[in-house]
Amino acid sequence: MKFSDIDSFFGSLQPGPFIIAGPCSAESEEQVLQTARALQEQGVPLFRAGIWKPRTRPGSFEGVGTQGLAWLKLAKQETGIQVSTEVATARHVEEALKYGIDVLWIGARTTVNPFAVQEIADALRGVQVPVMVKNPVNPDLALWIGALERMYQAGITDLAAIHRGFSSYQKTKYRNVPVWQISIELKARYQELPIIIDPSHIGGSRELIFPVAQKALDLGYNGVMIETHPNPDKALSDAAQQITPARLAEVVQQLQVRKSTYDDAELVNRAEELRLQIDAADHDIIAALAKRMGLVEQIGAYKKLNNVQVLQLARWKEIFRSRAEWAEEAGINGAFVEELYKLIHVESIRKQTQILDGDE
Structure with missing residues (x-):
């Protein structure tokens, strides 16, 4: 894969922070619009919201489905902010593109399955849309690279990787342990590939969002994806790891971008x-x-x-x-x-x- 000659959405990203924000799940039209308006005022360029939610066990909130895409489309029309959502099947891709979703991402539970990734790649063949690929649930660099390669071979050259951490049987302070060396190795192999940190899923708590995001920027990551909700405690999914738009503004203001080289x-x-x-x-x-x-x-x-x-x-x-x-x-x-x-x-x-x- 080569990215240096691509004039694209992700190819133009400079080291941090490019901000992606929005709720874990789109829950209602009002919630989506309220959040999008707040983020638009802050100049956030990309709004995120899950429409289809792959949950570990049945019975939990699994997203509102296709109707949520209409809410994202409306948010884009009203605020001008670009919108993104997760896709896990060819049908998801078809529906998202029908509603004009600007950026798609592939989640960790999908990245781990080459058959599912290939299905999505085939559905995207011939379509020029930016795609973000989250690391697989388990710490496997080959799977992560393989998912990116499947997208690239399908003609999707506007790519970025999202580091959201890895599952572990050990008890740690993280919901998903970062295992930084895996993302560092990915960056070493593909220096032009933008990497975005997802501190919400890594930390699993509001308190860890800033330190995880700052460490990622210290390592030269290109941006952050932070789950943002107007009323996090009432969120239907992952309430503990979401923050308000006001808190997001504070986090972004506190983040420091380091120089990539010495200038003396x-x-x-x-x-x-x-x-x-x-x-x-x-x-x-x-x-x-x-x-x-x-x-x-x-x-x-x-x-x-x-x-x-x-x-x-x-x-x-x-x-x-x-x-x-x-x-x-x-x-x-x-x-x-x-x-x-x-x-x-x-x-x-x-x-x-x-x-x-x-x-x-």
Whole structure:
């Protein structure tokens, strides 16, 4: 996929923040118009609202359906604001285009299913409409890229990615954990691809919208999508993560856009000095890891000689506990070191298993 030569809606976006806002769900004509008017006054360029809502379990509010598209069309006619909604089937695409929806997005539950994504791509073939693709529910970069590629191969070149976080079985402060490294890798592979943060779905609460959005802008994201409702506590879906238009204005005003490069020769030189020191430190880390793996191989050979199993659970628990403590004492995040040692442990087990199986 190439985006650098595209003169389009998303291709023209500059690093942040491009604001997309509106309710999680279109609930009534009055609610849609009230929100759109407020956002238009703030200069928000793109209004969002869910018409069809894919819910985890039946019985919850699943959207108003096609009638909501008429409300979006009316909001556009009255305020001039462009409108967007989520599509999950070919029929959704047909209905949305019939009502003149300006921008479509593919949700996380759809992105995870290549068959559904292809159905949407086929329905869009020959149509020039901007499409945003949310990351899949599970942390799978290949699925995310695959959905973007299916759109691109169908002739949709006006594309953007939405980072809305990933489901996790672990308890965290987030509704959907960000796993920032996945979106960073996406950006590294497709530098021209605009990426938009969805702090509402990542945080799951109003309090986390600003810090998540700010971190995304610090990473060079192009915009934010924030769920905005005139009366969030009464919202029919995802009430806890929506904010009022007034609060949205405060959040946007507080957001800071960082410079993408240094603009002073002295700062450039100092940054280069620090990078050289980082390179040297990384070299030392690699050398230390190589030394550690050499010792692991010796342990593996000793275990093979004495017919001892590879996994020594008590030893692993001690390493996992003590290294995090050492890190905290050194002023390093203990959780980060825990994750690092999980990877080191996996590689240690692999090497020792090879030795016991006679592969080395």
